[in-house]
Amino acid sequence: MSHVTVIGAGIVGINCAVSLCKAGHQVTVIDRVPPGDGCSFGNAGILAPSASEPLAGPDTLLKVPGWLINPDSPLFIQWRHLPRLTPWLLKYAWAGMFGDLKAAGAAINPIMAPCIELYTQLAAEAGAPELISHTGGLYVYESEKKFKAARASFLRRRDYGYDFTTLDFNQIQEREPTLSKIYKWGYWVDDYGHVTNPKRLVDTLADYARSLGATIELAEVLDIQTGPDGPTALVTDQGTRPLDKLVIAAGAFSHQLSAKLGDKVPLETERGYHVMIKNPGAVPSIPVMDSDIKAWITPMEEGLRCAGTVELASLDAPENHHRAEVLLRLAKRMVPTLNADDYSVWMGRRPTLPDSIPVIGPATKVANVFYAFGHQHVGLMGAPATANLISELVSGRNPNRDISAYRADRF
Ligand SMILES: Cc1cc2nc3c(=O)[nH]c(=O)nc-3n(C[C@H](O)[C@H](O)[C@H](O)COP(=O)(O)OP(=O)(O)OC[C@H]3O[C@@H](n4cnc5c(N)ncnc54)[C@H](O)[C@@H]3O)c2cc1C
Numbered sequence: 188m189s190h191v192t193v194i195g196a197g198i199v200g201i202n203c204a205v206s207l208c209k210a211g212h213q214v215t216v217i218d219r220v221p222p223g224d225g226c227s228f229g230n231a232g233i234l235a236p237s238a239s240e241p242l243a244g245p246d247t248l249l250k251v252p253g254w255l256i257n258p259d260s261p262l263f264i265q266w267r268h269l270p271r272l273t274p275w276l277l278k279y280a281w282a283g284m285f286g287d288l289k290a291a292g293a294a295i296n297p298i299m300a301p302c303i304e305l306y307t308q309l310a311a312e313a314g315a316p317e318l319i320s321h322t323g324g325l326y327v328y329e330s331e332k333k334f335k336a337a338r339a340s341f342l343r344r345r346d347y348g349y350d351f352t353t354l355d356f357n358q359i360q361e362r363e364p365t366l367s368k369i370y371k372w373g374y375w376v377d378d379y380g381h382v383t384n385p386k387r388l389v390d391t392l393a394d395y396a397r398s399l400g401a402t403i404e405l406a407e408v409l410d411i412q413t414g415p416d417g418p419t420a421l422v423t424d425q426g427t428r429p430l431d432k433l434v435i436a437a438g439a440f441s442h443q444l445s446a447k448l449g450d451k452v453p454l455e456t457e458r459g460y461h462v463m464i465k466n467p468g469a470v471p472s473i474p475v476m477d478s479d480i481k482a483w484i485t486p487m488e489e490g491l492r493c494a495g496t497v498e499l500a501s502l503d504a505p506e507n508h509h510r511a512e513v514l515l516r517l518a519k520r521m522v523p524t525l526n527a528d529d530y531s532v533w534m535g536r537r538p539t540l541p542d543s544i545p546v547i548g549p550a551t552k553v554a555n556v557f558y559a560f561g562h563q564h565v566g567l568m569g570a571p572a573t574a575n576l577i578s579e580l581v582s583g584r585n586p587n588r589d590i591s592a593y594r595a596d597r598f
Contacts, residue, residue: 191431201393202573204401208400217405225536229386230535231482232483235568240340262497263497268500292343298569319383320382326475327476334372366471411448433555450558455499456537461495462527491525498510515530546558
C-alpha cells in the first residue's frame with residue numbers, strides 16, 4: 188500500500204481520507220484552513236439520492252434572463268466579471284441546450300444515489316449517528332403554474348426509481364403547520380435526508396480518519412513537482428514534502444492545481460450564501476425548498492439555516508450581503524412566526540463544471556495523481572461515493588463500471 192497525500196480537507200477530501208485509510212493506505216491531508224472551513228462549512232445539508240439532473244437544462248436556461256434583471260432572484264452576476272466568465276457561461280449554456288442531459292444524469296446518479304446509506308453508516312462508525320436525519324424533503328410553490336411546470340422534473344426522478352407525492356394546501360399545513368399559508372402546492376419526496384450540522388460532520392469524519400491513521404496538516408500548497416513517474420514533491424508555505432500518490436480535492440481551487448499538471452479544467456465558482464438563525468422558535472421539522480428563490484430552510488442543531496442562491500463573480504470577490512438579506516427575508520416569509528433576532532451570514536464557493544459532472548479519476552498527463560472535485564450544488568451528497576471510487580482507483584482496483592464521463596480531459 189502507498190502513502191497518499193490529499194489536498195483539501197473539505198467534505199470530499201476528508202471522505203477520501205477515510206476511504207483510503209480503510210483500504211490500507213497511509214494518508215496525509217493538507218489544507219490551508221482547518222477541516223470543513225471551505226465550502227463544506229455552510230451548505231444546506233440536503234441529502235437527495237434522486238438529485239441527478241444537471242444544473243443547466245433548457246427549463247433553467249429559459250428562466251435566466253428574468254433572473255438576471257431581478258436582484259432578489261436565485262441567480263446574480265457581478266457584471267464586471269462577465270468578460271472572464273463568458274467562455275465558461277457559453278460552455279454551460281451549450282451543455283444545457285445541446286448536451287446529452289440523460290447521459291449526464293446517468294453519470295451523476297451513481298455518485299448521489301447511495302448518499303443516505305453511506306452517511307448513515309459512516310456517521311455511526313464515527314460515533315455520531317445523530318448527524319444524519321432521514322426525514323424526507325418538501326418543495327413548496329405559491330403559483331400553480333410553477334408547480335405544474337416543475338412536475339416534469341419530478342417525473343424524471345422516476346427514471347432512477349424515486350417517487351414523489353403531490354400535496355395541496357391542507358396537506359402542506361398538516362405536515363408543517365409553521366409554514367406560511369402562501370404555499371398552496373407542494374411535492375413531497377420521501378427519500379430525502381439531511382445533515383444536522385455539516386461542519387460537525389466534517390470534523391467528526393476528520394477525527395474518524397485520524398483514528399484510522401490519517402494525519403491532517405495545515406499548509407497552503409503552492410506548487411507540485413513532477414518527474415517521469417508522477418509527482419515527486421509538494422511545495423507548500425510550510426516547506427517542501429515528498430509525494431508518493433496525490434489526490435486533489437481542493438474544491439473550487441482544484442483547477443489551479445490541475446493546471447500545474449497539464450490538465451486545464453473549466454472549473455468556475457458558483458458562490459452561495461446562508462443565514463443561520465439561532466433560537467428560531469417553532470420551525471419546520473424537515474427541509475423545505477421555496478421553489479421561486481430555490482433556497483432551502485433546513486432545521487439544524489444550531490437553529491434554522493436558510494441556504495442557496497447562485498452568485499457568479501470570482502473566487503476572491505468580496506461577499507455580497509444583499510444575497511444573504513434575500514435569504515433572511517425568505518426565511519421570514521416561509522415561517523411567519525420565525526424569531527430572527529440572532530443570525531450569522533456565510534458565503535461559500537461551489538466548484539462547478541459546465542456539464543455539472545464532477546471530475547473523478549486519474550490525471551491525464553502524469554501518473555499517480557487523482558482528481559476528486561467539481562461537485563457543484565451536491566458535493567455533500569456526492570462525497571462518500573466519490574471517495575470510494577477514488578480509493579478503488581488509487582488502490583489499482585477496477586471500478587467495474589464506465590467512469591469515462593468523469594474524465595478531466597472531456598472538455
Ligand atoms: C449555499 C450552499 C448550499 C449548499 N447546499 C448543499 C446541499 O444541501 N447538499 C449538497 O450535497 N451540497 C450542497 N452544497 C455544495 C457543497 O457544499 C459543495 O459541493 C462541497 O462542500 C464541496 O466540497 P469540497 O470538499 O469539494 O470543497 P471545499 O469544502 O471547499 O474544500 C476544499 C478545500 O481545499 C482547500 N484548498 C484549496 N486550494 C488549496 C491549496 N492550494 N492549498 C491548501 N488547501 C487548499 C480549501 O481551503 C478547502 O478547505 C451547497 C453549497 C453552498 C454554497
